[in-house]
Amino acid sequence: MPPRRPLSLAARAAIATGFALAAFLGIVGLTLSQAQYRAARSSLQDRLQNFVIAYLAGTEVTRYGKVLLPDSPPDPNFMRPGSGLYAMALGERGYHWESSSAIGRDFHFLKPLQPGESQFVGPVDTRMGRLYYYAYGVAFDSSDNRSVKLTFMVAQTEDQFEGENAVYRRTLVMWLAILGVMLIVLQMLLLRWSLTPLRKVANDMSRVERGDSEHLDSQYPLELTGLTHRINAFIDNEREQRTRYRHTLADLAHSLKTPLAVIRSQLETTGEEAERRSAVLDQVRRMDELVAYQLSRAATSGRQTFASAVPIAGHAEDLVQSLEKVYAAKNVLCEFDIDEGAVFYGEQGDLLELLGNLLENAFKWANHHVLLVVKSEPQPGRLRPNLVLSVEDDGPGIEEDKIDKVLQRGVRGDERVQGHGIGLSIVQDIVRAYRGELGVDRSPEFGGARFCVKLTHA
Secondary structure, X not given: OXXXXXXXXXXXXXXXXXXXXXXXXXXXXXXXXXXXXHHHHHHHHHHHHXXXXXXXXXXXXXXXXXXXXXXXXXXXXXXXXXXXXXXXXXXXXXXXXXXXXHOOOOOOOXXXXXXXXXXXXXXEEEOOEEEEEEEEEEEEEOOOOOEEEEEEEEEEEHHHHHHHHHHHHHHHHHHHHHHHHHHHHHHHHHHHHHOHHHHHHHHHHHHHHHOOOOOOOOOOOHHHHHHHHHHHHHHHHHHHHHHHHHHHXXXXXXXXXXXXXXXXXXXXXXXXXXXXHHHHXXXXXXXHHHHHHHHHHHHOOOOXXXXXXXXXXXXXXXXXXXXXXXXXXXXXXXXXXXXXXXXXXXXXXXXXXXXXXXXHHHHHHOOOEEEEEEEEEOXXXXXXXXXXXXXXXXXXOOOHHHHXXXXXXXXXXXXXXXXXXXXXXXXXXXXXXXXXXXXXXXXXXXXXXXXXXXXXXX
16 A cells, blocks of 8 residues: 655645644634623622612611612513513512512522622522522611611522523624634635745756756745755756766777777788787777776766765875875885865765875875865855865976976876876866866975865865
């Protein structure tokens, strides 16, 4: 079973935003609902308290201590049985009064309160259903200086209170749902606009694949600039590698024509066997050198955007130890001046080819001294420092007018010195593949030749 394809960036963002938006709107709805409930409960308390005050204001006590309540209630619902709004008054010696709406209702839970004491309770479970009530204790003075204690209570059923809250909650949910849909639509539009640069990169990549464009050449946001630059560098490196392979094969085919023609000519002609054998062996040796050189060119990786860092010091020491054994008779002393932590960003094989050919060339021509210098040069705004590598010797050096000739493939500075004449040409190919610079001049310290390579990293 093939692995499940990961969700797209748009789908991930939409899902994450949807969950976050749902949680946010849920919290907002819950907070507003609770706030409205507290406000409604406080408003209900004020309303019931005002009814009690209205009854208190219309209540009179006669000189004989008889309590006279107002004939007209503060709200007509107090006169309608079953209206859900009730009023009661309790007094001493079993005094009991209730509004017309409360007739036949059971208010056994109501207890007398001391004068000045108030109480707002609810909802409480009663036989009439759940109620909210406000009670207040008061003392009236009669004309004969007697104190008449009363407790007034006004109650309202929960149905009326919850009905108002339910309307508010339905309205709140409706508007939050509308707001949520609007925010989701807006988020989708913003997401589509935000991902436009990525779609542009994908479209430009398709154009490059079709051959309609050489690079990702559009203008991209700052966050994508590094990515597109590295993709372009990768494209360039891949094209250079392909071109190098084609040129290598063409050069190899062209270079082998002459040796093969000479071998065929020698085999077709008559002559001394030793002389013919020498000529054929010479051409075979030449073909071997050509194949080795062209394979080395083809294997050069060149500059890579995602190359790993190869430490230089350790490899340089191994190469020098090997060369000191080969040229032990010359008693050459090789000195190092390598920055701590200096690294080469590329293939290890390319580094060994570069260092090996330069050091071997120096050991060949040196009298007694060789100097290897490696410096890292940090560049502002770049992740990788530049690398400067130079090899100096105390040999005869190279005349300025002969530098270009020495760097040509198959040319040796002195035919009496053993070699194939392709080492420096390989160095040139590697430096060119890494878009670096190769300079040849005279060593200011030893007076011999100095080969300086500068590699600029992205």
